[in-house]
Amino acid sequence: MILSGPGSTLITGIAELSTVDPALGTLRDAAVVIEGERIAWVGPASRAPAADTAVDVGGRAVLPGWVDSHTHLVFDGDRAAEFAARMAGQAYEAGGIAVTTGATRAADDARLDGLVAGRVREALAGGTTSLETKTGYGLTVEDEARSARIAAAHVEDVTFLGAHLVPDGLDPDTYVDTVCGPMLDAVAPHVRWADVFCERGAFTVEQSRRVLTACRDAGLGLRVHGNQLGPGGGVALAVEVGAASVDHVNHVTDDDVDALAASDTVATVLPACDLSTRAPLAPARRLLDAGATVAIASNANPGTSWTTSMAFCVATAVLQMGLTVPEAVEAATLGGAKALRRDVGTPDRPAVGRLAVGARADLHVLDAPSAVHLAYRPGMPLTWAVWQRGRRVVAPAGRP
Ligand SMILES: N=CN[C@@H](CCC(=O)O)C(=O)O
Ligand SMILES: [Zn+2]
Known part of the structure; x- marks a missing residue:
């Protein structure tokens, strides 16, 4: 032939x-x-x-090529001092998001665009051929829309993460109204997905449900940052709303694991983040053994996981989380594709x-x-x- x-x-x-x-x-x-x-x-x-x-x-x-289904590439600024303090014993807190938000708002469009382009190039040089990335360091209608627009110029799967942190001085429920209303309207032309940081110190289950429901009604696919810093309702909520993925999953109960195993929601583990925050490693082995679909992603961001290296994440999943190499490779390729609903192709969008x-x-x-x-x-x-x-x-x- x-x-x-x-x-x-x-x-x-x-x-x-x-x-x-x-x-x-x-x-x-x-x-x-x-x-x-x-x-x-x-x-x-x-x-x-x-x-x-x-x-x-x-x-x-x-x-x-790696399918990195969880990154936060649209940011400016550096949090090396926060990282060093953490390595000296301080705990990770979501409040660091505000530091990056300040630096990101201060960057002009050209600078932010160049930073994202450089990070996408860096990931590609390490074998990452499909990337998801999120907004979430803008947190005003204008800044979230700008982040979404810049992200969409560089990656295929862009996620709206207006519900990353309640900006200082704002009432949480009023901010959620903004996220579900004008902010969602402003980002919608640029994004496929919506995500919520459902965690103590960020958004409650009820607030997260409101955001996810509004975004689903607007036609977006759903994802959740859940059970990262402690046990909570993130996993259950992700399954309840039919999210494509719930990410972090460090603190899960047997019920959470069973719910994931019985659902189409992918459990995305973030090994580099777990090391960089000195968190208990996500139970990837337990999740796989229970029958859940597991993805591995980098969570590249300046606060908790400043690496685009999927190879590092795969090595960590094998050496520390108890996966075999084929399991880790699958989680970082087909698993990521499932987490982005890209494992099955369409005429105009081939499977990855x-x-x-x-x-x-x-x-x-x-x-x-x-x-x-x-x-x-x-x-x-x-x-x-x-x-x-x-x-x-x-x-x-x-x-x-
Ligand atoms: N946990 C929430 N968001 C990011 C960290 C954001 C930050 O600290 O800047 C994460 O996935 O780890
Ligand atoms: Zn994240």
């Missing part, structure tokens, strides 16, 4: 191909053909079809998070013979090449 059409590329020399596709599994000595922005063929190298061009990745491991025919051609080539090296060689820069939407966007050092 010869794949027709300009731009088909045959990738060979794949020692191990983690398709993360339930039907295909992990293949050795494999090949992939890309046509346009999609995958056209996957299988053993011995049966690979011809294509317009061929690339030999030299006996390396290939997996889907797996390497199968028809899915988006987002490939991450490791400078290693197997994905196990992600945890076996923690902290090493293993990204060798990246294809996104069928185009090679990260090339091996010294090559065009």
